[in-house]
Amino acid sequence: MHALRAAAGRRRRFRKGDILITAGDTSDEALLIESGLLKVVLPCDGHDPLVSLVGPGTLVGELGLIWQQPRSAHVIALRDGEAAYLAARVFMRLRQENEDVRTLVEYTAYQRQVDNDARQLAQTRGVFPRVVGCLLRWSAQHGRRTEEGLVLEGLSQREIAQAVNASERRVETLLKSLRESGLLRTRRLRYVLPHPEELARRFGIPEEGPASWLRN
Known part of the structure; x- marks a missing residue:
């Protein structure tokens, strides 16, 4: 994660209740969560299910950059913390050039799949x-x-x-x-x-x- 931290254009402290990502917005940055706790919420006709929690060392927003799609979920702070922001072009370049960054992207995708599997199993x-x-x-x-x-x-x-x-x-x-x-x-x-x-x-x-x- 050192390469991501070093390349971050800015860091932002957030407070409980802050919205870091809004569903439907253009995907123009990826966020590396440095501290704090956030929830990922899907917009769903008045009933917005909480699908996962996000903590330190986690990437958010990177899939929208990779697939060039709008944001698919809201990301909202549950505890105060800090995030490093990476512009789309910087993140995409690091993903191509840096093995550690590729590994983090792959691990993030794996972790989401594990959480999704656990959620699907729980519904039974x-x-x-x-x-x-x-x-x-x-x-x-x-x-x-x-x-x-x-x-x-x-x-x-x-x-x-x-x-x-x-x-x-x-x-x-x-x-x-x-x-x-x-x-x-x-x-x-x-x-x-x-x-x-x-x-x-x-x-x-x-x-x-x-x-x-x-x-x-």
């Missing part, structure tokens, strides 16, 4: 396993391990509901059940999984799905 299951699967996957990818357990910060109950295609009330009830079982502790925008492996086993989260992230 009930709401409860879908909620648990999201918490496990995102906590392992974007959280941190502490003495309390695996901690994820910045995500609201509404955003979890958007991700699993369920009502906020339903998600609130399920989270309350997890708290009562001792498998989850919450504060505002903060989720602590004291025993994530046990949580995965109890709800039968497949080893090839979100539970596999816990081993990384």
Whole structure:
């Protein structure tokens, strides 16, 4: 990623709630996320599903440049952070000339496919396993391990509901059940999984799905 950072035309700090990419806009830059946490949301007739989270070291917006297509999704900040911006011509040149950049592009595409596969698999299951699967996957990818357990910060109950295609009330009830079982502790925008492996086993989260992230 050094080549991308060195070639970045500008860096921009963003705040929670900032929109870094808007669906439908012209694709003219790629972004390398340096810090913070963002969500990727598809515009969909009033119901905008949250399809993934984006953290440090991730590229966003590069597919629009590669395929010369408009932006396909909104990218919105969940936590404060910073991004490096690369003009289209600079990014395309580095993709051609730099092996590390090509590897990052390929890995980013692979990671998106893994997330998509996990999301498709989750749709075959009930709401409860879908909620648990999201918490496990995102906590392992974007959280941190502490003495309390695996901690994820910045995500609201509404955003979890958007991700699993369920009502906020339903998600609130399920989270309350997890708290009562001792498998989850919450504060505002903060989720602590004291025993994530046990949580995965109890709800039968497949080893090839979100539970596999816990081993990384």
